[in-house]
Amino acid sequence: MVTGASRGLGATIARTLAAGGWAVAVNYRHGAAPAAAVVADIRAAGGTAEAFEADVTDEPSVAALMADVTARLGPVTAVVANATGPQPPVPVEDLTWDDHLGQLLFFVKSPTLLVQAALPAMRAAGRGRVVLVGSDMVDRALPGWSAYVAAKAAQVGLARTWARELGPHGITVNVVAPGWIPVERHADVPSTALDSYAAEVPLRRIGHPSDVAGAVRFLLSDEGAFITGDRLTVNGGHTIG
16 A cells, blocks of 8 residues: 555555555545556556545544455555645744644654554564655754654654564564655756755755655565664765765
8 A cells, every 4th residue: 555646756656566566555635537547557567556545644534445455455464654745844933733733644643543554464464564755854954844854753763663563573664765856746846956956965866756666665575574663765865974
């Protein structure tokens, strides 16, 4: 299951996992047409996928989603928590508790609900994979982004703790932390901004969604089976200390 998979990073992750042999549940909340397009792409390439509309921050919705996916595709043994909401920068003097809650909703509550819903199937299978899509903003700590950074940092704590707790069941839990990876919502960003960012990256380029999807695919693979409680930063070395 890949949440927030109708566009952006989620769509590329879904296509990449399907190409690697996974049957993929393409979750979306808004926009059935983009989700259907992702599913059509996967099927055209010979893969297996279905689209599932659900609010992955809502308890009953997540329970219904897991039941629906299980009925149509089989037990869920891998969860990629990618769904996100608005991410407005807020100066500390204007920061409210609701600003924090808006970020925690997607980056703490949603992964918790998803993992809880998938646990019975993972335990029954004796294996499971959980990947939380984080951010290198935890390291960059840019002014105005404290609510977002706090929630993304919380993901690291979740992964480390869950890795210890769920490891005896054969379940790995990791974070993939991308740098700035332009997707559809960045279409209006001027080329000068892209060039300026790339100049700060040791590999001297902007990251691509496929870079992140490749990292997720590795952690879900047999080759990644002995990695857990870790954070894999995918940003071309931008935050090397």
